[in-house]
Amino acid sequence: MGNADPSVSIIDDDAEFRDSVVRLLETVGLHCRQFSSVPDFLRADPPEGPSCLVLDVRMPGRSGLELQRDLAVANKQVPIIFITAHADVPMTVQAMKGGAIEFLTKPFRPQDLLDAVETGLARDRTIRESERAFATLRARFDTLSSREREVMLLVVAGRLNKQIANDIGIAEATVKVHRTHAMRKMKARSFPELCRMADILKIKPQQP
Numbered sequence: 001m002g003n004a005d006p007s008v009s010i011i012d013d014d015a016e017f018r019d020s021v022v023r024l025l026e027t028v029g030l031h032c033r034q035f036s037s038v039p040d041f042l043r044a045d046p047p048e049g050p051s052c053l054v055l056d057v058r059m060p061g062r063s064g065l066e067l068q069r070d071l072a073v074a075n076k077q078v079p080i081i082f083i084t085a086h087a088d089v090p091m092t093v094q095a096m097k098g099g100a101i102e103f104l105t106k107p108f109r110p111q112d113l114l115d116a117v118e119t120g121l122a123r124d125r126t127i128r129e130s131e132r133a134f135a136t137l138r139a140r141f142d143t144l145s146s147r148e149r150e151v152m153l154l155v156v157a158g159r160l161n162k163q164i165a166n167d168i169g170i171a172e173a174t175v176k177v178h179r180t181h182a183m184r185k186m187k188a189r190s191f192p193e194l195c196r197m198a199d200i201l202k203i204k205p206q207q208p
Contacts, residue, residue: 011040050124051121101116
């Protein structure tokens with residue numbers, strides 16, 4: 001899945017405009033998917049590779065801004081390039097505050113769209129890489145026993161083995177065993193690396 005080809009989804013009720021965008025993006029080797037409405041897009045399977053949206057602001061039914069808001073609520077970080085024939089300042093501000101890559105007004109320069117799409121795909125690659133890294137660390141953390149997790153959290157809180165032994169009422173030698181197991185299962189080569197992993201997982205160290 002990580003090596004799947006990038007794609008661009010174009011959502012616009014104007015078929016002629018969609019076709020023109022597809023022709024432009026295909027000149028740089030990009031795969032495109034066309035949708036005439038937001039519901040059509042939501043019914044489709046999500047792309048496997050890096051992707052971004054070229055999205056019309058105003059359409060019959062659900063608007064592009066509503067889709068942006070719905071994706072944010074669902075915690076789906078899809079890069080969006082907005083297209084509109086009639087822009088206004090509040091609309092532009094709302095779109096950009098929502099994290100849009102670009103807000104282009106028709107007619108626009110083809111290169112402006114190509115640049116925006118390139119930025120959007122690069123951002124999505126970064127998002128996907130971060131999600132894969134998180135999932136890998138989460139899977140490793142889930143293999144830890146409850147005691148190993150407890151020791152790991154105290155370790156990243158800066159507690160020494162002797163202090164941890166006193167905190168949880170076990171022998172210091174046993175703490176060392178659990179610490180070694182946790183490091184091995186997390187594939188952490190050093191204490192700072194283990195701390196970075198805990199930070200990525202947003203694991204709050206326990207306070208003794």
